[in-house]
Amino acid sequence: MVQYSIQLDTAFAALSDATRRGILERLGRGDASISDLATNFEMTLTGIKKHVQVLEDAGLVTTEKVGRVRTCKLGPRRLEDEAAWITKYRQMLEARLDSLGEFLARTKGDES
């Protein structure tokens, strides 16, 4: 449970930056080297490496160095738990709004 919670913490923190979300979207279209990403996002290699490290720590990206080139790819985690948390939360909200709506409709019925 604690492990699950820490995973959600690090994944949501990783998603809280537009460049990091952009890197995930880019890697969704195909693997890329650190230099490819630096060119795509008009950032320094150091800047991109920091973002990739955060994504790697969250388990959303893996990297492999062959010769002088470090290639980034998605995985092993795929935001399943994060999607599940948000879906569950929104279902709970909708259920609550429905019951509030029914309560208001009933109250209005009593008045007439």
Place this chain on the structure above:
Amino acid sequence: MVQYSIQLDTAFAALSDATRRGILERLGRGDASISDLATNFEMTLTGIKKHVQVLEDAGLVTTEKVGRVRTCKLGPRRLEDEAAWITKYRQMLEARLDSLGEFLARTKGDES
């Protein structure tokens, strides 16, 4: 677009803490005062206030002070954009995995 991106940044950052996710789940079951939340989460009033402020800045919680009691409720934002971003990302991933699977199946076919 920039505004949308900042909203995602602040909402995902707000979700990157187990206590804040807990507060959202608690408020999903009903409005609560700061003191209620402090009791529920065994935290100081100051600690809870800081978390509620982060949720308020992200538009996920609103608070109203009547007399000496500050009541917290959900809204106005309801994680629609965050849910949509994650759903779109996961659809893209699945499409990519499908095409990789087809490629591997074709390659295997060529070998036989």
